Amino acid sequence: MSTLADVAREAGVSKATASRALMRPELVARPTLENVRAAAARLGFQPNRAARALTTGRTGMVGLVVPTLANPFFAPLVLGAQRAAEETDNHLLLTVSEYSAEREAALVARLSEQVDGVVLVAPVGSDAALRELADRRPLILVDRRVGRLPAVVLDTASGTAALVRHLLELGHRDIVYVSGPPGSWADGRRRAAMAEQIEEAGARLRVLGPLPPTFDAGIGAAAELPAGAGAVVAYNSYLALGLLHGLTAAGVRVPEDVSLAAADDLTALGATVPSVTALDVPVEEAGALAVTRLLEVRDGTRRTVRTLLPTRVHPRESTGRAPGR
Amino acid sequence: MSTLADVAREAGVSKATASRALMRPELVARPTLENVRAAAARLGFQPNRAARALTTGRTGMVGLVVPTLANPFFAPLVLGAQRAAEETDNHLLLTVSEYSAEREAALVARLSEQVDGVVLVAPVGSDAALRELADRRPLILVDRRVGRLPAVVLDTASGTAALVRHLLELGHRDIVYVSGPPGSWADGRRRAAMAEQIEEAGARLRVLGPLPPTFDAGIGAAAELPAGAGAVVAYNSYLALGLLHGLTAAGVRVPEDVSLAAADDLTALGATVPSVTALDVPVEEAGALAVTRLLEVRDGTRRTVRTLLPTRVHPRESTGRAPGR
């Protein structure tokens, strides 16, 4: 492993000049610049990140905290984040909170001593807790808004409203929302958006839950679906898959008897029988954007971030005309 | 952010003693030790990892390269790796190769300048390429064996053989293996294990593929299943799910007409109708073990690693007695 001193010697200049040639080329005369670059290339010089971090205070790493990886929803998010980091020559430090507020806080704290900033995805902690985490290092939230903290939000609320309009257009007037985990920020937003849209149309909304956002809970929900419901919107894909499973097993036909939709996105929804209407959510983009914006905040290029990424309805087979219409 | 010098001053000792008290307590007298510890606690001292890395040459980070995260198979692996890293106060640097050999090599090289070692999961590169990657930093392979390189292997080969025995016991004598991507190491091993087991029993084995390990390819495979096949073993879960989908859509009953099994593990297999027989694979353990062993190699505690983790048959609804028996 060659060091900057080696490069400097090879090029016949001082360490300072060598460093500047590689970091701030505009400060160095043209011939010197090329000389140093050639020397660096010859030696295969790679700057030592630790040494650089020590002086500059920048580690070139961003932390990413996701609640889980078992839910493939987060896979494209991580991918997007990693791509964005890689493109700017940064590294991604990944941790999993497993939906635990304490673990989440501990991880962010632990990461904070090590990275330039943290991307916190779908956090479960309280607003106050999150605010506190934000004052050590730049922090950016994904899919959660807390005051003026930087955030990238996937607008599944508007998407859910659009989903409701889709159902209304199909003639549905009696719609059930199968809600997600208690205290979930996204769940609250989706439910509120639904309620507003349905009230506007003078239709009926009933809510089941809150429930854990799992396949099994979906199966359970299928059994407890209130009579007369013509359409069901599930907080997320797992609930929707469980509902589909439970309904089918009980002899309820989808979409002939009941229409079903999920208020998020998962490729698996396209592979069921029938395939499930849901949203198109730009998850990968959200991951990439979060990292990009975070780095901008770190660099002082940007003070805060409030980005809302649009989602669209992705109609599939599980939604159809209301029975009797 | 307080530094070691602050702690030393607060405790009334030198930097050297402070450092020793925290890193090598056995070198410091008892009262001094407690004094320094108390001072550190009072100031909330956190050692600067970059500074430490600079002198020790250890970054306290391990790189993890996975082919994808879209396949939830890798989720527990990442989780296990992260837990193991966290427990030993290391960090996990994650990258995704997207099944590209060039990307894989580039990522390992890029990581190598930054981490203490790299865990490379289900690599796609050639043996020679992998050997080359291993000489910069400690490298450990997961689910691939290359010469004497450290490796943790999930023994899905034996598991597949057990799967075959399971089918033989159910009376099947005409079995099809739907094989995975061309050049896949794991696919080769599973196929070989199957062939051996079936030959031993004097049954018939036919192979379909190689195929991309995807749901859609599974649907395609369902249509091309050779006549007379009583049981199908798919290289992985996605192929199995596609097969189930395709067979069901074509009116073939599982398991009454055809038994179906997957030679790996995925929770989704328990949620289909019928649920799909597969393997229990200790994926999380593999991730944790890879990191633990890698760190041991780094520390010189261990020279090489060749671990084979056992898998077991997990019978579900998709396998049943051979028709006509």
Added chain:
DNA sequence: CCGCTCTCTGCAACCGGTTTCATCGAAGGT
């Protein structure tokens, strides 16, 4: 022709730890 400005370069300090080496004092052996 002088002095001023500007460009380019090098010296040396510095970031925050770890570690070698020397020193000092106390305990132990004879």
Added chain:
DNA sequence: ACCTTCGATGAAACCGGTTGCAGAGAGCGG
């Protein structure tokens, strides 16, 4: 009592970069 041994501590060097400051030289205006 004297010398040795050993444990505990501190001073200072070091890891590999970055950067403030100063100085040299060139260019330019007056």
